């Protein structure tokens with residue numbers, strides 16, 4: 097589990113979460129209503145059914161991280177990131193932050209904790225798929241170390257878009273001089 101005490105992103109000053117402690121932890125089934133509500137408010141996230149989360153969390157390679165404000169009663173869920181690991185590779189399959197709490201560093205904190213946990217498990221590479229038009233997500237992914245791996249033309253519908261496949265090397269090779 098990781099904690100950001102208090103939310104120290106510069107834009108959190110006006111957001112109301114400054115005085116609370118943001119925690120990144122593993123998903124619990126009690127998180128489902130909040131996660132489904134966030135998903136509904138973020139059409140660019142994959143629109144999963146409740147049992148999709150429970151099934152992924154139950155898989156040996158499943159990992160769903162949840163960001164919450166643990167010092168609120170009850171703790172308020174801010175966002176989530178869902179991963180599936182197979183041998184030494186992982187895929188991020190779903191990811192969203194509550195629009196009320198976007199641009200406060202929640203997604204970055206989720207990804208940094210995911211990187212830490214995936215490295216700890218020996219995962220070498222993490223992939224994800226993102227709409228070519230989702231510029232906010234691109235900015236974030238490139239800023240945490242993802243790079244372009246490939247693209248799939250006209251992959252998405254409603255609205256149509258290309259898919260970019262991004263990859264993050266969790267143990268990048270260093271070139272000796």
Ligand SMILES: CC(C)(COP(=O)(O)OP(=O)(O)OC[C@H]1O[C@@H](n2cnc3c(N)ncnc32)[C@H](O)[C@@H]1OP(=O)(O)O)[C@@H](O)C(=O)NCCC(=O)NCCS
Pocket residue numbers: 138139140141142191192193194197198199200201202203204205225226227230231232233235236237239
């Ligand atoms: C993409 C998403 C998860 C980012 O969440 P967030 O908590 O707002 O992101 P952060 O506050 O951690 O931002 C980290 C960085 O990402 C980039 N970023 C985030 N939102 C951005 C936006 N709207 N425009 C441009 N850059 C953006 C910035 O580089 C930002 O750093 P900065 O705030 O220091 O400039 C969020 O916008 C979201 O839930 N979108 C809808 C669902 C979605 O697109 N999921 C991904 C599907 S692949």
